[in-house]
Amino acid sequence: MKLTPEEQAMLAGEQGPVRQWAIRHQMAVGAFFDAEDFVAVSQAHIMADTESLGDSGVSWLEELVAQPGARLAVPTITDPRGLDLATYRRLKQTEAMASLEARASKAFEALGVLMTNTCINYQTVLPAVCGEHLAMGDTGVTIYVNSVMGAHSNFEGGPSALAAGLTGRTPRYGYHLPQHRRGTRHFELTRRPRDLADWGALGGIVGRIANSYWEVPVISGLETSPTSDELKHLGTAMASFGSVALFHIPGITPEAATVSDAFQGAAAPKPVTVGADEFARFYEGYAQAGEKVDVVVFGAPQLSIVEMQQLANLLDGRTVHEGTTLLVTTSPEVKHSADRMGLTGRIEAAGGIVASGICFYQSYAREMGEANGWHRLLTNSAKLVNIIGGYGYQPSLGTTEQCVESAIAGRMR
Numbered sequence: 366m367k368l369t370p371e372e373q374a375m376l377a378g379e380q381g382p383v384r385q386w387a388i389r390h391q392m393a394v395g396a397f398f399d400a401e402d403f404v405a406v407s408q409a410h411i412m413a414d415t416e417s418l419g420d421s422g423v424s425w426l427e428e429l430v431a432q433p434g435a436r437l438a439v440p441t442i443t444d445p446r447g448l449d450l451a452t453y454r455r456l457k458q459t460e461a462m463a464s465l466e467a468r469a470s471k472a473f474e475a476l477g478v479l480m481t482n483t484c485i486n487y488q489t490v491l492p493a494v495c496g497e498h499l500a501m502g503d504t505g506v507t508i509y510v511n512s513v514m515g516a517h518s519n520f521e522g523g524p525s526a527l528a529a530g531l532t533g534r535t536p537r538y539g540y541h542l543p544q545h546r547r548g549t550r551h552f553e554l555t556r557r558p559r560d561l562a563d564w565g566a567l568g569g570i571v572g573r574i575a576n577s578y579w580e581v582p583v584i585s586g587l588e589t590s591p592t593s594d595e596l597k598h599l600g601t602a603m604a605s606f607g608s609v610a611l612f613h614i615p616g617i618t619p620e621a622a623t624v625s626d627a628f629q630g631a632a633a634p635k636p637v638t639v640g641a642d643e644f645a646r647f648y649e650g651y652a653q654a655g656e657k658v659d660v661v662v663f664g665a666p667q668l669s670i671v672e673m674q675q676l677a678n679l680l681d682g683r684t685v686h687e688g689t690t691l692l693v694t695t696s697p698e699v700k701h702s703a704d705r706m707g708l709t710g711r712i713e714a715a716g717g718i719v720a721s722g723i724c725f726y727q728s729y730a731r732e733m734g735e736a737n738g739w740h741r742l743l744t745n746s747a748k749l750v751n752i753i754g755g756y757g758y759q760p761s762l763g764t765t766e767q768c769v770e771s772a773i774a775g776r777m778r
Contacts, residue, residue: 366395366536367402375532381434387528394525395536404498404517404537408440409530410486411478412502413523414727415447415465423465426472435476441530442481442490443473444503445667445694445724452720456692457736458729478530482722483696484601485667487514488593490698495619498541500529504610505601505666505748511611513596515619517541520578520610539578540610546620548613548627550575554586555640560764561672564595565602565747566647570639572607582612583627585636590617594669601666602747651750651762654777657688658761659739661772662725664694665749673703677711679769685716686775690737693719717772725749730756743771 374380375388391403415423429435447466448458470480481490484503487510493499495515501507502521510516519539521529529535539545552571558564571582582603591599591614603609613621621627663676673695685691693712695703700721703709709719726749733739734757742758744750745768750760761777770778 366392366400369403372403372532372534382432383429383435384438384531386429387531390524390528391532391534391536395538398536398538400536400538402537403534404541405534406439406498406500406529408442408491409500409521409526410442410444410502410506411473411523411526411530412444413469413473413527414445414724415462415469416727416729417523418469420465423469423472426469430472430475437477437530438533439530440479440491441477441527442479442483442486444482444484444506445727446470446482446722448728449720449723452718455718456720456728456733458733462729476530481696481698483667483698484724485597485669485696485699488597488669489696498535500526500535502526504604504608505597507610508600508604508612509597511540512600512613512618513593545579545581546611547581547629547631548583548621548633549579549581550583551624551634551636552582552584553636553638554584555638556644557587558595558644560745560766561594561598562745562747562762562764563644564591565598565745566644566762567639568599568602568604569606569747569751570643570647571612572603572605572609574637575603575607575609578608578610580607580609582609583621583624583633584612584614585624587614587617594672597666597669598747602751605748605751648762651760653741653759653761656741656777657775658743658771658777659688659741660690660692660737660743661768662692662694662742662744662746662749663768664692664725665744665746665752667724668693668695668699670699670702670706670708673699673708673712674706675765676769677708679766680712680715680717683715683773685772689772689775690739691715691717691772692725693717694723694725695719695721697722726752726756730758734758743768743777
């Protein structure tokens, strides 16, 4: 790889052993992807929950922090953590989990990492701008900033995102290059999604067909713009079901004023039609009407302040069934605002649990399920139903209203 004088200094160890490790790591990643050089990034986002890190990963972080020069070069933030220290006992997470979380947070803070603990940083912390180069470590974050904001990022693994924060650059490959941002598949929507779960279902349908990190779906047929929350559920599901990192919606997303623009002037392929039948088949794959529901989860992605208000409105004056747990996850910033506005209190008055800074499947989901006797899970997140089966759950997908009604009844509605 071609190195600038500053990068050569990092490689030589002139800026300390930590940046030397970081640039070596990034050069190995760059060599794998045939990157010719590096691109400067303005921020990094680390996905490093303690369930994934384990004791060995946290120990490695602590050893890194103890070395000279262990400081970040650009603003660096975190994805959701393993647990919320305010609610973990109610969820039957253990003291050992809490201790590991405290150690990891202390190590990150020593590096200068901002503990935002969120997968919706584009809604809460520092929204990206068109053309900005980033090193984002969460798939849902990456697809949103690439597609909706026109920024440039690849999916960065935990060590790679940390390395980007330490060096202020990342290998120039993939979605940092204009040629990889060209549309490759065409989908025509004939029925507009009506609920957040529908937007997630659309993402699941498109993701399954695309089924590749290097495919860039183009979705036409939308006459009016979706909301930020709708695009959030669309993108997180598309990334989960298909490893997709970028999509275009002509007339809505910034790099696709027209279908022709989305394909960078090339002829658009014959579109795959997505309508009522495709939505129905998707939902049928997760339908379990009438069965007892153990836990209803709103999260993955974390809820915005608007979603918190919608949920509080649906729960006002009602009580969650004694045999069902209703869990809501959001970012610390949104949680603070929801507390101030009384939304948290309204949700909890109905029997819900509002957890800050976590994501369900990154929070020892299997252990929580075993400790609480949870088996049947209901959510309005298509991303979560795609993931959570691997943790021992039987997941079902429902609209926001269906999830609330089922939580009240204790059974799938």
